[in-house]
Amino acid sequence: MKKFFMLTVVSLTLVLATAGTVFATEYKVGELTISDVWSRASPSVAKAGAVYMTITNNGAMMDMISGIKTSMAGKAMVHESKMVDGVMKMEHAMHVMIKPGEALTMEPGGFHVMLMKLTGELTDGTSFPLTIEFKNAGSVELTVNVKKK
Amino acid sequence: MIFRALFLVGLMTLTAYVGYKGWKMYEFNQLTSQERANILVATPIEGKYSLTDHNGQRVTEQTYSGRHTLIFFGYTWCPDVCPTLLTDIAFIMDELGEASDKVVPLFISVDPERDTVSVLKEYVGEFHPGIVGLTGSLDDVAAAAKSFRVGYGKVVMDPADPEDYSMSHSADLFLMGPDGKPVKQYRFGVDAEALVKDIQAVLTDG
Missing domain, CATH: 1.20.5 (Single alpha-helices involved in coiled-coils or other helix-helix interfaces)
Structure with missing residues (x-):
């Protein structure tokens, strides 16, 4: 009996853990869906960081990121790491479009929200709020999970 | 007309x-990740350097003679590429297990003005205790980069805030042999697991 109980607990935990990954937090704003919002944990001496996410446009109209604010950084803007002749360059992406029916994936080595002048530490397992504003869809507050990945 | x-x-x-x-x-x-892992840059590099490690000791490629070194250039104010690579290197070191004794990962700063010995020590140490940060004078760093044919430069993103510059830099990863000579050069973006396999193969072969 005890064994059965343990087994139930273990399987329940597993189911919940899986559900947690499958139904990871998604945000909806207008016709946009935002998922996989995370930031890499970085050493306490780090002065900059990056936030990654996937923004999907389910609507029929093009949208654009018009502003980003977070209490974690003095400045936050979308940058793109680009390889040019073997050299990784970072460019300030001025007009980041999210085309209708498409997704903008921000991931390591590509588009990312660059956090400059960090006001706190990006500690593994913590989270912080970030507000992202779109030209058409309006703004939404996201919870950024900090992890090592 | x-x-x-x-x-x-x-x-x-x-x-x-x-x-x-x-x-x-x-x-x-x-390309598959294994094919990517084998992408080598044809240009031979010398790979010599004379820098200061994060404990304040002067080092050259001869310091690590007898062990492989895994070298890449970056800077601590780097938000995206360097933390990604350092995380991959920490993963590689863990995956190598005992064989990691034969490998010293070196993170060479291209921003010595901000990356002092103490900043570097604290920075690299949080990714993996085995990673060694190297810095030096502007000339030291320039000479090392030249020897690896690594390009880098200062980029001011916001003219109103010139202190908040970023650095563009080559993100290649160099695997050097126990004799200090180049063995492999990987482009940024190679899957970390493919790197582990490739490095393991090199370590087993000699």
């Missing part, structure tokens, strides 16, 4: 160039 012709020629050249670059990117993205 002539301007129009020139404009057209210019436009065609630009289109061709963009097309070529796009195709190259496409080709690269089609």
Whole structure:
């Protein structure tokens, strides 16, 4: 009996853990869906960081990121790491479009929200709020999970 | 008329160039991670350096003689590429297990003005205790980069805030042999698991 109980607990935990990954937090704003919002944990001496996410446009109209604010950084803007002749360059992406029916994936080595002048530490397992504003869809507050990945 | 012709020629050249670059990117993205892992840059490098490690000791490539070194250039204010690579290197070291004793990962700063010995020590140590941060004078760093044929430069993102600059830099990863000579050079974006396999193969072969 005890064994059965343990087994139930273990399987329940597993189911919940899986559900947690499958139904990871998604945000909806207008016709946009935002998922996989995370930031890499970085050493306490780090002065900059990056936030990654996937923004999907389910609507029929093009949208654009018009502003980003977070209490974690003095400045936050979308940058793109680009390889040019073997050299990784970072460019300030001025007009980041999210085309209708498409997704903008921000991931390591590509588009990312660059956090400059960090006001706190990006500690593994913590989270912080970030507000992202779109030209058409309006703004939404996201919870950024900090992890090592 | 002539301007129009020139404009057209210019436009065609630009289109061709963009097309070529796009195709190259496409080709690269089609490769499997193992194929990517084996991408070597044909240009031979010397790979010599004379720098200061994060404990304040002067080091050269001879300091690590007898062990492989895994070298890349970056800076601590780097938000995206360097933390990604350092996380991969920490993963590689863990995966190598006992064999990691034969490998010293070196993170060479291209921003010695901000990356002092103490900053570097604290920075690299949080990714993995085995990683060694190297810095030096502007000339030391320039000489090391030249020897690895690594390009880098300061980029001021916001003219109103010139102190908040970022650095562009080559993100290649160099695997050097126990004799200090180059063995492999990996492009940024190679899957960390493929790197582990490739490095394991090198370590087993000699």
